[in-house]
Amino acid sequence: MSILKIAIQKSGRLSESSRKLFEECGIKISNGSGSLKVIAGNFPVEILLLRDDDIPQYVEQRVADIGIVGENMVYEKKKDVAVLEQLGFAGCRLSLAIPKEESYPGTGFFMNKKVATSYPVLLSEYFASTNISAEIEELSGSVEIAPGIGLADAICDIVSSGSTLLTNGLREVEMVMKSQAVIISNRNLDPEKQKILERLLFRIRAVKNARENKYILLNAPEEAVEDICRILPGMKSPTILPLAEKGWCSLHSVVKEDEFWDRIDQLREAGAEGILVIPIEKMIL
Numbered sequence: 001m002s003i004l005k006i007a008i009q010k011s012g013r014l015s016e017s018s019r020k021l022f023e024e025c026g027i028k029i030s031n032g033s034g035s036l037k038v039i040a041g042n043f044p045v046e047i048l049l050l051r052d053d054d055i056p057q058y059v060e061q062r063v064a065d066i067g068i069v070g071e072n073m074v075y076e077k078k079k080d081v082a083v084l085e086q087l088g089f090a091g092c093r094l095s096l097a098i099p100k101e102e103s104y105p106g107t108g109f110f111m112n113k114k115v116a117t118s119y120p121v122l123l124s125e126y127f128a129s130t131n132i133s134a135e136i137e138e139l140s141g142s143v144e145i146a147p148g149i150g151l152a153d154a155i156c157d158i159v160s161s162g163s164t165l166l167t168n169g170l171r172e173v174e175m176v177m178k179s180q181a182v183i184i185s186n187r188n189l190d191p192e193k194q195k196i197l198e199r200l201l202f203r204i205r206a207v208k209n210a211r212e213n214k215y216i217l218l219n220a221p222e223e224a225v226e227d228i229c230r231i232l233p234g235m236k237s238p239t240i241l242p243l244a245e246k247g248w249c250s251l252h253s254v255v256k257e258d259e260f261w262d263r264i265d266q267l268r269e270a271g272a273e274g275i276l277v278i279p280i281e282k283m284i285l
């Protein structure tokens with residue numbers, strides 16, 4: 001029987017969320033005792049625990065069939081793999097930052113300057129697209145200290161909260177790319193592996209949809225129902241049930257997590273009462 005080999009990060013910013021995603025997909029991965037390979041108990045997959053930098057290459061070479069890695073890593077490594085799905089975690093950006101006391105006139109600042117980064121490919125593409133000629137100093141880590149020790153004039157590094165830049169006296173001036181965790185796949189999977197992958201993607205999408213949406217229940221007077229239905233489109237249209245109290249009904253629907261507070265204000269204005277918002281565990285469209 002075929003087994004789909006999945007590469008995830010062994011330890012780091014992607015590992016916990018990757019494991020949690022599989023758990024929510026009903027795939028049990030044992031914690032393992034430092035081993036690099038883990039077989040799932042109840043789904044035909046084998047998990048390989050690797051450094052994130054190596055995942056694109058291993059997927060291209062079919063050591064692993066698919067992998068979970070940051071988009072920044074996929075595009076930096078330039079491997080021939082398919083990007084199948086954004087996963088909505090490990091969100092960050094690759095940005096240029098300069099010493100905070102320096103004035104910034106625009107991208108011309110970088111002309112003939114030295115910029116330290118662990119992302120030389122993405123940075124040189126950015127400089128080419130903005131017609132900037134600058135020197136790129138490749139570093140494998142601690143990029144943020146480069147200007148302070150006189151190694152570079154600026155840096156290009158991953159930023160999420162911005163606190164690393166702040167504590168190193170740097171300020172973000174340009175965004176080179178946005179990134180989040182994605183699933184990548186080898187381009188030549190055999191049909192059996194492809195089938196397992198499709199079953200896995202089906203589950204992942206159900207988990208993602210559930211995370212991105214909330215179930216909402218509310219009470220409303222009948223005359224407000226039409227307005228409320230316009231605010232609450234739902235998966236098809238809202239469910240409307242009569243309440244024991246005459247002239248009132250209960251509406252059930254689904255709202256997007258990121259539109260949630262806007263919708264709540266609109267609903268209250270339209271006459272909704274007793275609003276309940278409930279997390280969804282799985283959502284299959």
Ligand code: PRT
Nearest residue numbers: 012013014051052053070090092158159160161162163164
């Ligand atoms: O050991 P291994 O090689 O597997 O791991 P790693 O240390 O190379 O990678 P890791 O775990 O740090 O990051 C894995 C992936 O997480 C990255 O490729 C990004 O896609 C994503 N990610 C999300 C981040 C961050 N957020 C992040 N904040 N990767 C790194 N950082 C670092 C950044 O380099 C900087 O040093 O965190 C610092 C900035 O964070 P803030 O919050 O201070 O802005």
Ligand code: ZN
Nearest residue numbers: 051052053054
């Ligand atoms: Zn790494």
